[in-house]
Amino acid sequence: MEGRRFDAVVVGAGFAGLYMLHRLRRAGLSVRVLERADGVGGTWYWNRYPGARCDVESVEYSFSFDEDLQQDWEWSERYAGQPEILRYLNHVADRFDLWRDIDLRIAVTAARFDEASDEWAVETSGGPVTARYLIMATGCLSSANVPDIAGLSSFEGQVLHTGQWPREGVDFSGQRVGVIGTGSSGIQAIPIIARVAADLTVFQRTAAYTVPARNRPLEPDELRNVKARYSDLRAANRLLAGGFGSRSRAGTTSALEVDPDARHAAYEERWQQGGFTFLGAFTDLILNRDANETAAEFVRAKIRATVDDPTTVEMLMPSQVIGCKRLCLDSGYYETFNRPNVHLVDLRRTPIERVTRTGIRTTEGEHRLDTVVLATGFDAMTGSLLRVDIHGRDGLALREAWAAGPRTYLGLGVPGFPNLFVVTGPGSPSVLTNMVVSIEQHVEWIAECIERLRADGYTRIEATEDAADRWVLYVNAVADATLFPTCNSWYLGANIPGKPRVFMPLPGFPPYAEQCRLIAENGYEGFALGP
Ligand code: FAD
Numbered sequence: 068m069e070g071r072r073f074d075a076v077v078v079g080a081g082f083a084g085l086y087m088l089h090r091l092r093r094a095g096l097s098v099r100v101l102e103r104a105d106g107v108g109g110t111w112y113w114n115r116y117p118g119a120r121c122d123v124e125s126v127e128y129s130f131s132f133d134e135d136l137q138q139d140w141e142w143s144e145r146y147a148g149q150p151e152i153l154r155y156l157n158h159v160a161d162r163f164d165l166w167r168d169i170d171l172r173i174a175v176t177a178a179r180f181d182e183a184s185d186e187w188a189v190e191t192s193g194g195p196v197t198a199r200y201l202i203m204a205t206g207c208l209s210s211a212n213v214p215d216i217a218g219l220s221s222f223e224g225q226v227l228h229t230g231q232w233p234r235e236g237v238d239f240s241g242q243r244v245g246v247i248g249t250g251s252s253g254i255q256a257i258p259i260i261a262r263v264a265a266d267l268t269v270f271q272r273t274a275a276y277t278v279p280a281r282n283r284p285l286e287p288d289e290l291r292n293v294k295a296r297y298s299d300l301r302a303a304n305r306l307l308a309g310g311f312g313s314r315s316r317a318g319t320t321s322a323l324e325v326d327p328d329a330r331h332a333a334y335e336e337r338w339q340q341g342g343f344t345f346l347g348a349f350t351d352l353i354l355n356r357d358a359n360e361t362a363a364e365f366v367r368a369k370i371r372a373t374v375d376d377p378t379t380v381e382m383l384m385p386s387q388v389i390g391c392k393r394l395c396l397d398s399g400y401y402e403t404f405n406r407p408n409v410h411l412v413d414l415r416r417t418p419i420e421r422v423t424r425t426g427i428r429t430t431e432g433e434h435r436l437d438t439v440v441l442a443t444g445f446d447a448m449t450g451s452l453l454r455v456d457i458h459g460r461d462g463l464a465l466r467e468a469w470a471a472g473p474r475t476y477l478g479l480g481v482p483g484f485p486n487l488f489v490v491t492g493p494g495s496p497s498v499l500t501n502m503v504v505s506i507e508q509h510v511e512w513i514a515e516c517i518e519r520l521r522a523d524g525y526t527r528i529e530a531t532e533d534a535a536d537r538w539v540l541y542v543n544a545v546a547d548a549t550l551f552p553t554c555n556s557w558y559l560g561a562n563i564p565g566k567p568r569v570f571m572p573l574p575g576f577p578p579y580a581e582q583c584r585l586i587a588e589n590g591y592e593g594f595a596l597g598p
């Protein structure tokens with residue numbers, strides 16, 4: 068690979084990188100995918116912690132671009148587990164003969180745009196390569212956040228991060244385990260670790276809302292029905308804000324327009340059904356605080372009814388807007404706190420002082436542990452992009468250009484960085500959607516754009532400053548009309564000390580996709596084409 072020139076280099080071999088390769092190869096380009104892991108799968112390669120599974124139903128959280136693929140693949144569960152999703156992505160790599168253009172164990176470290184040739188000089192752990200187009204399919208949740216907790220490196224037991232889980236698995240039997248973090252990853256892992264470990268201590272900073280996943284095997288009939296009208300289902304999903312859920316009935320009124328009994332019945336029905344449909348019970352749950360509070364209070368009542376110990380109940384009570392941080396789905400999370408071997412520590416009341424050689428010391432005392440599991444999430448959306456030392460026109464560094472927060476046009480292009488595309492970048496709907504839907508839309512847009520540039524004899528495309536300025540204002544305006552910016556979420560970068568506080572994803576898939584379509588139709592308005 069070293070020293071070679073490609074039409075396109077794609078960084079990352081998750082859902083995005085795999086489809087990008089397939090689509091660009093079909094367009095006749097020479098393409099190389101560079102992936103730092105020793106396998107494909109991205110998220111589903113790295114996150115092998117116990118209980119890892121998708122939270123968008125598998126028949127929807129999967130590729131739609133190939134009818135034979137979606138007809139042939141048989142999902143076994145409503146929400147497939149990590150091993151099954153990883154098998155699926157390996158199958159995609161086999162089926163479309165992708166391996167021959169993928170280099171594994173290659174980390175991209177730097178990239179510099181050469182204005183004389185309109186090409187990127189890419190530095191990798193395997194040597195330099197050049198490419199006209201550099202496509203960052205590096206993932207929104209792919210840079211683990213390992214918090215800077217005093218003494219962590221002095222701990223003599225194991226320290227594991229959910230997003231960098233050992234391939235060979237971990238046997239917790241007989242161990243004293245501490246889990247830090249109660250987001251989606253912690254909430255999936257905790258009930259399973261609790262069943263095996265001798266003792267489990269959960270260190271919680273913010274109490275989360277979680278609703279039952281109600282995962283179950285998929286019945287053959289159910290799968291047959293989905294497959295009989297698969298393209299209709301996919302098309303219907305693309306018309307929904309989150310790109311999924313068209314099989315469940317969405318609420319049509321405000322939560323404040325119905326009487327308390329009807330409201331309770333609507334929440335209860337969805338609680339029993341399981342999944343994200345809970346927040347679709349009414350039209351204004353993420354728009355109106357009073358409406359939101361009715362859903363939040365319903366979940367709090369479920370916690371009171373489920374957990375036995377009153378002090379634990381109080382600690383588990385979430386207070387922020389429900390859905391402001393990504394809603395979690397669980398399989399027996401609250402019930403786990405009734406087990407005699409499980410203890411909850413509220414870090415707001417008794418913060419961690421330091422990790423010692425033998426455990427975690429809070430202001431209340433030491434918890435002796437054999438293993439610490441960091442379920443502390445990711446430097447989301449910008450982390451993996453900024454870890455690469457990218458320099459655009461006039462040597463401009465991406466890290467400098469984004470010092471005050473990410474600035475993109477459509478989440479796809481960055482002013483000052485010609486021929487650079489980001490798949491599901493900040494400023495696009497990305498993490499607020501079924502990400503496979505967003506990935507497919509971006510991959511197809513990028514591929515069609517490159518096809519057009521080549522057909523029309525252009526060698527350079529760059530988002531204009533003006534278009535990016537307007538786009539950033541637009542994303543903020545859309546987000547400010549919702550309740551999303553009201554809490555310290557990773558959507559805002561609030562989980563990473565020192566990260567600029569900017570709401571990064573754009574709520575609402577269909578209007579976004581329509582804008583992308585129109586911009587392309589109008590000759591890539593807001594982009595400068597050259598030479
Ligand atoms: P990724 O899968 O993150 O792949 C990016 C790849 O780029 C990684 O393999 C990484 O190693 C590689 N890479 C990064 N930087 C470099 C570099 N410098 N050099 C070389 N390689 C590099 N989304 C949903 O819509 N529904 C779900 O149910 C869902 N569940 C999730 C569960 C977990 C545990 C997590 C962490 C995320 C989940 N997500 C879910 C979000 C998920 O990240 C996306 O759905 C999707 O898998 C992202 O695919 P991707 O290809 O864009 O990025």
Ligand code: NAP
Nearest residue numbers: 120121122214248249250251252253272273393442443444
């Ligand atoms: P997360 O949602 O960011 O949760 C991280 C947890 O760690 C939070 O409880 C956070 O507390 C805590 N934390 C972070 N730093 C800490 C510190 N220094 N001290 C103490 N606690 C700390 O991360 P995640 O759970 O890995 O999930 C990230 C995203 O990945 C999800 O939102 C979702 O999009 C995706 N995901 C999906 C699934 C699924 O169900 N399919 C599973 C896992 C992940 P604060 O809340 O106070 O910051």
